[in-house]
Amino acid sequence: MDWLTTFIDTAPIFLKGMLLTFQLTVVSVIIAIAVGLLFAFLKISKIKILEVIADVYIFVVRGTPLVVQIFIFYFGLTSLNISDFWAVVLGLAFHNGAYIAEIFRGAIQSIDKGQMEAGRSLGMTRSLAMRRIILPQASRRALPPLGNQFIIALKDSSLASFIGMYELFNVATTQGSISYDYMTYLLIVAVYYLVLVLFFSIIVSLIEKRMSISD
C-alpha cells in the first residue's frame, strides 16, 4: 500500500516536526498557565483598575485572530533579536493565557464561599487560605477544561507554519508541494496530530484520576 510506505519513509522528518510541535505546545502552555493564573487573580481582585487590565487583555485576545497575534509577536519580537521559536511560543502563551485566565477564574469562583470562611475562621490570612484551601480545590476543577485548552493549543500551534516554523503541519505541506500529492501528506499529518492528542488526553485523565482520591 502506497500510503503506508510513504508514512514509514517520511517518519523521520514527521517525527522531527512532531517534536517541534510538542515543544511549542508544552512550553507555551506552561507560560500560559502562569499568565492565566496572574490574570485570574487580577479579575477577582475587586480592585477596579486591575480588573479593567484583565478585561482588556481578554477582550484583545478573544477579539483578534490567533494568526494575527502570532504575526504581531513574530515581527515584534524577532526585531528585538528574539528567536523565531520564542516569538511563537510567547504569541501562543499570550493567546492561551487569556482563555486559561477565564478557566481559573471560573474554577476559583465555583468553590463554596464557606471554604474561605472556614479558613479565615481558623485565623488564616486571605492569601494563606487561597493557597492552602481554595487553589488546590480550584485546580482540580480546572483540570478538565485545562486539558481541553491544551489540546486546542496543540492544534493551534500549526499556525506557526505561517512564519516558517518547521512543525508538523509545515512538514506536511512542504512534502505535499514537493510531490504534488498534498492529500497523502495531509492524511499522514492528521494521524500524527491524533496520536499526540490521544497521548495528552490519556495523561490528563491519569492526573484527574490521581487528584480525585478525595471524592
Add this chain to the structure above:
Amino acid sequence: MTKSIIVEVNKLNKSFGDLHVLKDIDLTVKESDVVCLIGASGSGKSTLLRCLNFLEMKDSGSISIESEEIDQHTHDLNAVRQKVGMVFQHFHLFPHKTVLENVMEAPLHVKKQPKVQVKKEAQELLKKVGLSDKENVYPSKLSGGQKQRVAIARALAMKPDIMLFDEPTSALDPELVGEVLTTMKELAEEGMTMVVVTHEMGFAKEVADWAVYMHDGRIVEVGHPDELFTAPKEERTKNFLDSVL
C-alpha cells in the same frame, strides 16, 4: 470567684443594605458560660455570631474579646480569630484533605507549630470526638454528624478561648443530631465558653447557662433557661416558644 469576661458587645448595629439586622445588641459572655441564642429565622442570631469573629463587620457599637476592644480596621483580625473558634451549619470541612489533615491544617500552617506535636494533639482531639478510626478518611466518606464532629475538633485544634456554633445540627438528619449535641455537651462540661445558635430547645434547656431570645434584630429576653423556657416575661418570647416546643 468572679469569672473573667470573654466577650462583651455594646450597642452593636449591623445592616445589609437597607435591612437593619442587628439593633443595639448588648451581650456579655463570661468564662465557661454556655449561651444559647434562640429565635426565628431572620432574627439576626447568625449575624450576631458572625460579627463575634468578624466574618461580618459591624457598622457601629463595640466588640471586646477578653477585655480588649477590637477595632476591625486596625486590629489583626487573623490573630483575634485564632482565639475564637467557629463551627458552621454546613461544616465546611476541607474536602481535599483527610480528617486528620483538616484538624492539623491551622495549627501547622497558621501557628506554625512542629508537626509531631500538632499530629499528636490532632489525634487526641479526634479521639475525644470519637473519630479516631476515621483519621485517614476524606470528608466525603463521612456522615453529617461525623463531619460536624471533625469540624468541632478542627476548631478546637487552635485552642480557642471561646467556641461559636452556628446552627451546628440544622443540616443533619434527625438521627445524627444526638452525637453532635453529646460532643458539645462534653465540651461545655469541660468548661469551654460557648455561644450556640440553635433550634435545639432540649439542648438549650439542658446545657445553657443563659438563653438569649432574639426577634427582629433585637435581644428581647435573656434568662436562665429554666425561667426563660417555663416562665418567659415577654409576650413575644412566649409566642415563639409556643410555636417551637
